[in-house]
Each structure stands twice: as C-alpha cells, then as structure tokens.
Amino acid sequence: MPNVNDIHASAAGHLLIGGDLPVQRMGFGAMRLPSRTWDGPPHDPDNARAVLRRAVELGVDHIDTAAFYFYKDLAANDFIREALHPYPDNLIIATKVGPDRDRDHNWLTPADPAKLKADVHRNLRQLGREQLDLVYLRFHGEEGPGNGRFEALAELREQGLIRHLGVSNATPEQLAEAQSVAPVAAVQNKFSPVDRGADAKAMVELCERQDIAFVPFYPLGGTGAPHIEGLRRVADRHGATAAQVGLAWSLSVSPTVLAIPGTSSLAHLEENVAAAALRLDAADLAELGSA
Numbered sequence: 001m002p003n004v005n006d007i008h009a010s011a012a013g014h015l016l017i018g019g020d021l022p023v024q025r026m027g028f029g030a031m032r033l034p035s036r037t038w039d040g041p042p043h044d045p046d047n048a049r050a051v052l053r054r055a056v057e058l059g060v061d062h063i064d065t066a067a068f069y070f071y072k073d074l075a076a077n078d079f080i081r082e083a084l085h086p087y088p089d090n091l092i093i094a095t096k097v098g099p100d101r102d103r104d105h106n107w108l109t110p111a112d113p114a115k116l117k118a119d120v121h122r123n124l125r126q127l128g129r130e131q132l133d134l135v136y137l138r139f140h141g142e143e144g145p146g147n148g149r150f151e152a153l154a155e156l157r158e159q160g161l162i163r164h165l166g167v168s169n170a171t172p173e174q175l176a177e178a179q180s181v182a183p184v185a186a187v188q189n190k191f192s193p194v195d196r197g198a199d200a201k202a203m204v205e206l207c208e209r210q211d212i213a214f215v216p217f218y219p220l221g222g223t224g225a226p227h228i229e230g231l232r233r234v235a236d237r238h239g240a241t242a243a244q245v246g247l248a249w250s251l252s253v254s255p256t257v258l259a260i261p262g263t264s265s266l267a268h269l270e271e272n273v274a275a276a277a278l279r280l281d282a283a284d285l286a287e288l289g290s291a
Contacts, residue, residue, distance in 0.1 A: 009059035012251055012276035015258070017134060017213050018164040018185035023092050025251060026276040027062030028055045028269070029217070029262030033079050035071035036264075038105060042071050043264045049083035051269055056084060056091065058273045064188075064215070064260040066096040067122050071105075077126035085128045094134035094215075095123045096168055096188070097153070110143045113152035120156050131163055136188050137178070138168035145178040154182035168217070171199075172206055184212060186258075191216035193228055193246050193288065208256045215258045220246045230287045234280065243268075244275035249288055252280050 012025040033048040035041060055063070069076035077095075084091065097119040100108045111119060116137070123132060137150055145167065156162045166186035167178050178184050187207050191200045195218065207214040220243055231242040238245070247259050261272040280288070 007058055007270055007274045007277075009061070009273050009276050012259070013255075015213060015256065017092070018183065019211065021092060021133065021164060021185075022090075023062045023213075023258065024059060024276075025258050026060065026247075026273055027064060027215075027258055027260040028052075028060045028272075029260040030063055030065040030076040030080060031069050032262045032264045033076045034069060034074035038071070038101075040071055042074055045074060045079065047266070048074075048076075048079045048264060051264060051266055052080060052083040054266055054269055055273070056088065058270065060273065061088070061090045062092045062094065062258065062260065064094045064262075065127075066099075067119060067126060068096075068099055068101050070101075072103075075126065077123065081126065081128045087129075092133045093127060093129065094136065094166070094186070095127075095132060096136040096138045097123070098136075098138035098149075098168075099140065110140060111149070113148040116149060116152045117156060120153070120161060124161065131161055134164045134166055134186055135162045136166035136168040136186065138188075139170055139174055144170075144174040145181065150178045150181045157182060166213075166215075170203075172203060175203075175206070186213040186215055188215040188217055190218050191250065192219050193231065193249055204254050204257070208254045212256065213258050214254065214256050215260055216250055217260070219250050219259055219261055228288075230289065234284045234287055237284070238278060240275070240278055241271060244271060244278055245280070245284075245288075247272060247275040248278040248280050249285070251276075252285060 009024040009026040014022055014024050017023055065076045097116050098111055164185035168188040204214050231245050235242045235245045263269050
C-alpha cells in the first residue's frame, strides 16, 4: 500500500454520472460525521470539518450526504458547507430524500411529493447550493417511486434545481418504474462482501448494462470491516487492512461501482482513500469468492 504522501482518490479511476458528470470512483460518505450512530454520541464538529477538508485534499470529488444525517444540532450538510464552501468546481455533492426524522430522532412517515420538494429546497439551503448534482429518492420496502413521488423530483430537475436523479434501496422493478418518468443516473443500494446475494449482484449487472452508476451504501457491511477470514488473508498478503480489501473488492466487481466509505476519523479516511490504489488479482478474488 502507498504511504500517506502518495494517497489520492484518482488511483481508483473515474466514471461519468449520467454521461456528463465526471467523478472519481473513490468518494466519501458523510453519514458518520455528526455522530457514531443515529442515537449518538456526538462527534467533534471541528474534527468533522477537518475530515471533509482532508478528503478533498486527497482528491475526493464525490461526497454523499442527506439532510437526515444529523444528531441534535449537528448536521452533515452544515459541516460540508462550513468546511468546503465556496466549493471546488469539480466537487459533486449527492443527497437523498424520502426518509426524515424529527428533532427527537423519530423516523417520520414516507414523504409525499410536496414534502420531497421541500426536502430538496432544504438541502439546497443547508449546503449553500443553487443546484444539487445528484438527488436519490430512497425507498423503504414496498414504497416506491409512484404516487407522484418521482415526478416531483423530475419537475425540480426540469427547473434546473437538480442535475441528475437516482434511486436508493431499489428493486429492478422500482428502477424501471422511475425510469419511465425520468432518466436515472445512479442507484444506491446495500452491497458489500457480506451483502452480495443474487438480488444485489443482479442490480449491479443491470446498472453496468445501462451505464448507471452503482453506489453501495454500507460498503463494509455497516459495522466496520466484516469478519471474513478471506479478507484477512488477502489483506496480509498486500500489507493492507481488511477494510481496504473490502473496498478494493467492491471496486473490482464492476467499473460502474462508486465507493463512498464514511468515517469521522482522519486516520480511517486516509486508510479508505488509500484503498483506491489496491489491486486484487485473480487469486485474491477467488479467495474472497465471486461477486
């Protein structure tokens, strides 16, 4: 693995979101910045802003966030604006709408079209942006893009407030339903070395066929590096960590995959970005198992 002076997100290569928005394949997820879990404890705001600045220094140009990433008065969107505004011209900020929480951290009912539009404007205000690069409509269970929900976001896209649309936690059927309304540039679903069943693999392959970016959330399973013996053996051979191998595995599955590992630690940030340069060979992939 490279030393800290050689770490750069560009080592993983790049792709085009929606055919016109270039992005490094190694990005950053902002969910962990306000707190360790939805229920706390809180993280240090100065450290959160330092992590964001360091991510950009390391070449990260894709930050994934949401207005519901907050703990009490600490919000990921606020940290992003405070740390990085005015934004670099090449910085892509993706956000999600659909779920929401109240100030007591209770999850609310799924958003209707009016609430979705209000949430887009909320993200614009919090981030200090006039346009959002990528907005996902995140689904929960059977709740999908229908009942005017994806149409509401498509209207904002037509108005120029959103550049590209995505779907999250989606089935192939829900993706197709959304595509009948407007182009879908990205899918954000759960996928990792411990979450790679037939359905997940089918969605990755579908995205690859259609030139849709696939952005796995919980790329390490959601609890840090998963305890898979093969990960440790491959990591030892490369002088890497199990988490780095897990990220490299995700990037190796398909050229359409974008990684967005999240952390509130500067050391872990550098470790994650360094995984952009890790190349797994056929023997490594065989030991880790097929996707």
